[in-house]
Amino acid sequence: MVDRIDPLDITNIKALSTWMKTQNWRNIAKLEPCRFKDSGRGMRTRKGLEAGQLLVQIPRLLLMTAGGFRSSKEWSWLVDKNLSCHDALVLYLLVEKNKRDSSFFHAYIKTLPEEFSMPTDLGNEMICMLPTFIAMKFQDKIKSLQDSFKKVARGYKNICIKELGFCEFKWAYYVVNTRAVHITGSSGKFNADSSDCMALVPFLDLLNHTHDTSCISGFNPDTNCYEIETLSKTPKCSEVFINYGPHDNLSLFVEYGFLIPRNPNNCLPLEMTDFISACNEYDVKLSNLCLQTISLHNLMKNLGLFTDGPSWSVKALLKVLSCDWSSLMRIEDIIYRDFENQGLTEKTLLNCILDKKKGEVCDSLSAIAKDKSCLVTNCIVSFLEECLSIIEFSYAN
Numbered sequence: 001m002v003d004r005i006d007p008l009d010i011t012n013i014k015a016l017s018t019w020m021k022t023q024n025w026r027n028i029a030k031l032e033p034c035r036f037k038d039s040g041r042g043m044r045t046r047k048g049l050e051a052g053q054l055l056v057q058i059p060r061l062l063l064m065t066a067g068g069f070r071s072s073k074e075w076s077w078l079v080d081k082n083l084s085c086h087d088a089l090v091l092y093l094l095v096e097k098n099k100r101d102s103s104f105f106h107a108y109i110k111t112l113p114e115e116f117s118m119p120t121d122l123g124n125e126m127i128c129m130l131p132t133f134i135a136m137k138f139q140d141k142i143k144s145l146q147d148s149f150k151k152v153a154r155g156y157k158n159i160c161i162k163e164l165g166f167c168e169f170k171w172a173y174y175v176v177n178t179r180a181v182h183i184t185g186s187s188g189k190f191n192a193d194s195s196d197c198m199a200l201v202p203f204l205d206l207l208n209h210t211h212d213t214s215c216i217s218g219f220n221p222d223t224n225c226y227e228i229e230t231l232s233k234t235p236k237c238s239e240v241f242i243n244y245g246p247h248d249n250l251s252l253f254v255e256y257g258f259l260i261p262r263n264p265n266n267c268l269p270l271e272m273t274d275f276i277s278a279c280n281e282y283d284v285k286l287s288n289l290c291l292q293t294i295s296l297h298n299l300m301k302n303l304g305l306f307t308d309g310p311s312w313s314v315k316a317l318l319k320v321l322s323c324d325w326s327s328l329m330r331i332e333d334i335i336y337r338d339f340e341n342q343g344l345t346e347k348t349l350l351n352c353i354l355d356k357k358k359g360e361v362c363d364s365l366s367a368i369a370k371d372k373s374c375l376v377t378n379c380i381v382s383f384l385e386e387c388l389s390i391i392e393f394s395y396a397n
């Protein structure tokens, strides 16, 4: 379903394409921005696309990287400041935006969204209504946003000789977080060698995500361009998607501010503490041998409920927790025992964990349903409903 794109966007995107053409860019896959009912502003193709075809080929000169600071007098000061590549790019974007139409990237900056609806903007009152596994993820992201603000604001004051407002900062942070690509693998620290490792890529960043497609992307030194090749077919006049990675909905929501309905990568994470409290509740004794085995075999990792039921680690951990450690057994005999033939204890422990998670999610749903006032809370409600169906499925599987 396609909608007309607003006139201001059309003007800005025409100006973007004119500017990019001056740097030898060509729209090789005949992509055009459109507004779609489900995914918002994205790209459609005016011709059918085959697997193996290039979607975009963006010349190096058009890539915005913090390496752009290289010719400035602040360069040596910046490389000493122990910034991350992410924060350095946020700072670079703010400095370029501040230059208005004298920035080389002015036409690009005009095409960026003016506002973002992100879960990190939720107040504490709302976060307290959420189940712990969601609240913790939001709080971690809020903390990294605030840490980043302190560092970027220091750099901004030094370069632009004025204070940076938190809202202005958040805009740039969200632009980089939701749109930047990684060019080369690096430690993530900004220094003279890694300054070009993250980039904002004009035009390419108008492509939306779906888990249903695959593509290959990266900088091609032979063409000196950042390229994306699609590995899927797209019919003429349909939306062209790329794949941002195998993200579950909680990660998509926290990092990009959106959800994919019926996302097959969905997962409800579990913690070791969920298992310990279920054991305490049912008086299951945890011997030293049992705890050592869990640690030795890394069974506290990858604990989660997926769309096809509990993860392998959850099943293995339940078996180890509920086996009789007084009679000597080989760990392989315990872990690889068929989960379907589980004993009463495993089933009891799993149901206890699921009941608790279900209770947390249901309490949160009824508290939030009273305040379905904005896009973010609507997304949270959809996400919680998906969590409920994952939990229900796990009871049976």
Ligand SMILES: C[S@@+](CC[C@H](N)C(=O)[O-])C[C@H]1O[C@@H](n2cnc3c(N)ncnc32)[C@H](O)[C@@H]1O
Binding pocket: 038, 039, 040, 041, 042, 113, 178, 179, 205, 206, 207, 208, 209, 210, 255, 256, 257, 258, 259, 260
């Ligand atoms: C790289 S940008 C893609 C273009 C963006 N939609 C725009 O208007 O500029 C990434 C952002 O697009 C949105 N997005 C991407 N894929 C989406 C999808 N399948 N459904 C809804 N929103 C999506 C999210 O807001 C995400 O943070």
